[in-house]
Amino acid sequence: MKRIRFILFSALAILIGSATQNPAQESTDLQSQIQKFQAGTHQFMLAGYAVTSFIKEEGNPSQFESAFMPIFLFKATDKVFFEGELEIEIEDGAQEMNLEYGQILYLFSDYLIFGAGKFLNPTNYFIERLHPAWINKMPDKPLMVHPGTRMLASQHLGFQLRGAVPIKGSKIEYSFFVGMGPVLDPATGEVTFTNYGDNNDNKSIGGRIGFIPIPKFEIGYGFEVAKVGDANTNLESVKAINNVVDFSYAKEIKGLKGGVDLKAQLVWLNIDNPNIAPLIYSNDSFGGYAQISFRPYNSPSEFFQNLEFVYRYDWSDKPNKAPSNEYIKRSGFGINYWLTSSSLFKFAYETSNIDLPNGSTTNEHRFIGQVAFGF
Amino acid sequence: MKLKRKYITGFLLVLGFFVVVAISGCASTTDIADRSGAELWGNNCASCHNIRPPQTLTDAQWEVAGIHMRTRANLTGVETNKIIEFLKTAN
Numbered sequence: 001m002k003r004i005r006f007i008l009f010s011a012l013a014i015l016i017g018s019a020t021q022n023p024a025q026e027s028t029d030l031q032s033q034i035q036k037f038q039a040g041t042h043q044f045m046l047a048g049y050a051v052t053s054f055i056k057e058e059g060n061p062s063q064f065e066s067a068f069m070p071i072f073l074f075k076a077t078d079k080v081f082f083e084g085e086l087e088i089e090i091e092d093g094a095q096e097m098n099l100e101y102g103q104i105l106y107l108f109s110d111y112l113i114f115g116a117g118k119f120l121n122p123t124n125y126f127i128e129r130l131h132p133a134w135i136n137k138m139p140d141k142p143l144m145v146h147p148g149t150r151m152l153a154s155q156h157l158g159f160q161l162r163g164a165v166p167i168k169g170s171k172i173e174y175s176f177f178v179g180m181g182p183v184l185d186p187a188t189g190e191v192t193f194t195n196y197g198d199n200n201d202n203k204s205i206g207g208r209i210g211f212i213p214i215p216k217f218e219i220g221y222g223f224e225v226a227k228v229g230d231a232n233t234n235l236e237s238v239k240a241i242n243n244v245v246d247f248s249y250a251k252e253i254k255g256l257k258g259g260v261d262l263k264a265q266l267v268w269l270n271i272d273n274p275n276i277a278p279l280i281y282s283n284d285s286f287g288g289y290a291q292i293s294f295r296p297y298n299s300p301s302e303f304f305q306n307l308e309f310v311y312r313y314d315w316s317d318k319p320n321k322a323p324s325n326e327y328i329k330r331s332g333f334g335i336n337y338w339l340t341s342s343s344l345f346k347f348a349y350e351t352s353n354i355d356l357p358n359g360s361t362t363n364e365h366r367f368i369g370q371v372a373f374g375f
Numbered sequence: 376m377k378l379k380r381k382y383i384t385g386f387l388l389v390l391g392f393f394v395v396v397a398i399s400g401c402a403s404t405t406d407i408a409d410r411s412g413a414e415l416w417g418n419n420c421a422s423c424h425n426i427r428p429p430q431t432l433t434d435a436q437w438e439v440a441g442i443h444m445r446t447r448a449n450l451t452g453v454e455t456n457k458i459i460e461f462l463k464t465a466n
Contacts, residue, residue, distance in 0.1 A: 215404070215417075
């Protein structure tokens with residue numbers, strides 16, 4: 001009984017107390033409390049995304065895949081920053097956790113940033129800037145950056161310098177890096193891009209120059225050079241060279257009550273022919289994608305505002321005489337429904353036409369349904 | 376890989392380059408240095424993903440996400456600061 005009376009009295013006292021407090025005073029108190037909370041120079045933010053897909057490939061059992069990618073961002077001062085992303089995924093029958101990137105950044109000046117760690121490959125526009133599932137308008141990656149048909153590294157382990165310089169109304173952006181570079185498999189002639197223990201002293205160097213003549217229009221050229229053979233072998237001096245061209249454009253079209261978005265990336269991978277069996281052929285690969293999408297975001301109907309239509313053509317052409325020789329051409333149609341600015345449903349149907357090493361051709365079809373949420 | 380296709384692609388690229396130069400020549404845009412935070416936000420923040428509404432993050436979060444985007448999208452320091460200031464007034 002005593003306890004209840006005490007609680008009642010305390011509640012009354014708090015009520016009276018708060019009623020007599022000046023509201024202005026209260027809000028400045030709150031402000032100063034918030035400021036106290038924000039006063040530290042370290043700022044932390046958790047971002048990232050989650051994605052789940054349903055895949056039905058003709059002739060194969062249907063599958064669910066799911067992944068969660070937390071991104072950790074720390075701002076220590078105006079100049080010192082850290083970004084790190086983990087990739088936790090259930091895919092191809094296994095559960096995995098990888099470091100997607102982890103990079104310390106030093107913002108030297110208005111125009112120059114230095115980065116060190118594992119970072120997304122600056123020459124790979126799709127991977128660096130468009131691959132998260134809430135950004136990528138198709139439910140999967142284009143062939144030339146997808147495991148199995150990859151022709152360009154997704155990440156590098158090393159240092160990079162990057163920035164941008166405005167020139168009147170246009171802008172030039174640049175990035176240069178030094179990393180471990182790919183590793184050559186002497187049996188297949190293929191290179192592996194996930195290199196966590198270098199096989200030689202030669203480091204890969206590369207970079208990208210981008211030109212933005214007008215807002216939302218960008219064209220870029222990237223290159224990478226590295227020796228890929230094992231040290232102290234007769235393949236030591238074999239070089240791999242990547243050339244990359246990317247293109248991006250977005251425009252509102254008033255007559256169509258919406259906006260069109262175009263993206264494209266072409267990748268060439270040329271590996272020296274050492275003329276040492278079994279590597280006795282020109283080892284050149286070529287791949288790329290072009291994508292167009294349209295979203296009627298100014299339509300009077302809310303349903304149509306959230307709809308998006310996508311078409312992507314991508315291809316991967318491996319060296320004619322390599323064991324992996326396949327020429328895949330793929331067409332994909334997608335319809336997306338946006339729930340928020342960073343979450344959506346995707347439905348896509350893809351048809352691949354594949355020229356096999358034995359000279360025959362085959363077709364594959366698949367359906368993917370996906371839901372993605374970026375935060 | 377066929378050599379012919381390489382040349383066709385090369386030709387298309389060169390053609391593309393001239394189209395870009397022609398478009399940029401015709402466009403009369405204000406200098407980037409003279410653009411406001413709101414304008415820079417509109418120019419830069421909707422080209423890779425949907426624009427993220429200012430209300431979705433707090434001031435402190437925009438200060439962090441802003442620098443993250445500076446490194447992702449290759450913005451200059453001045454552009455980034457103007458955009459962050461704009462987002463902090465608009466959220």
